[in-house]
Amino acid sequence: MRLTVSTWNINSVRLRIDLVRRFLDEAKPDVLCLQETKCPDDRFPLKELQGFGYPHVVFAGQKGYNGVAILSRLPLVTREVMSFCERQDARHISAVLGPEAGAAAGIAIHDFYVPAGGDVPDVKLNDKFAHKLAFMDELRAWGGRRPAGPAILVGDLNVAPLEHDVWSHKQLLDVVSHTPIETERLESLRGEAGWVDTMRHLRPPPEKIYTWWSYRSPDWAAADKGRRLDHIWVTPDLAETVKSVTVARHTRAWEKPSDHVPVTVELEL
Structure with a gap:
C-alpha cells in the first residue's frame, strides 16, 4: 500500500x-496537514475542504493566528x-x-506548529524566543514519553537544523530559526525520541533543501x-x-502564495 502525507503552513486557510x-x-496526497490556519473553529471551512475529496477532517484553531488541521481521504480516529x-x-x-486504512491502520499523525520566536535570539530581551525554547523543551519531554507505535510527525517546526538547510550557514548563525541553541534543541529532541528525518534520510547533505522563502525578498526565486x-x-x-520526499517549490510562485511550500512523503507499507 502506498501512503502519501503532505504538510503545509498555509498562512490562512480561508484566504488560500x-x-x-x-x-x-495536483498532488492528491492521502493526508494533508496544515499549519497557521488562522481561524477559530466556528469559522473553519470544513464543508469546503471535505468537498475537495477529504471527508475526514480534524482541526484546532483560534482567531487570527496559529491553528492546525489534518485532512484525510482515509478514516481518522482518536483526535487529540x-x-x-x-x-x-x-x-x-x-x-x-x-x-479501514488497510496497511496504514494504526499510524498516528502528529501535526505541529512550533512558535517562530520573533527576531531577537535572546531569551532576556525577547519573550517570543523564550517561549519558543520552552515549547521545544516540552516537545522534547513529550517525545520521550510518547506511546509506542508507528507515527509520523509533521509541521512547521520553525527551525532549519543543518548547515545545508539554509542559504548561508555563516550569515544565519545569529538569525532566529538557525541559531545553535535552536538547532541543537531540535536535533536533540528528534534524536532522543528516535524520530527519522525523512528528507535527510533520502537526501543527505550537502544537498540544499528549502521549504520557506521570505515575503521580504522582491525576487525570491532568483535570490x-x-x-x-x-x-x-x-x-x-x-x-x-x-x-520519496518531494518539496513543491513551484507553489511559492502561485498568486498570493504562502511563504512556505508543501512537503510530501511517500511510504510503501
Missing part, C-alpha cells in the same frame, strides 16, 4: 483555500489536541488512521535565500518504508 484545492487536485507552556495555543493536533523550516519525521519502524 483555492490554493489548497489546487494543491490537492495538546497544549504547551500552559497556553491554549492551537499548535498541535493528532489523529490515528482507522482500521533563493531559503530555509528548511517544514519537516516530516517518522518512527524507526517506518524508516525503511519511506520511498
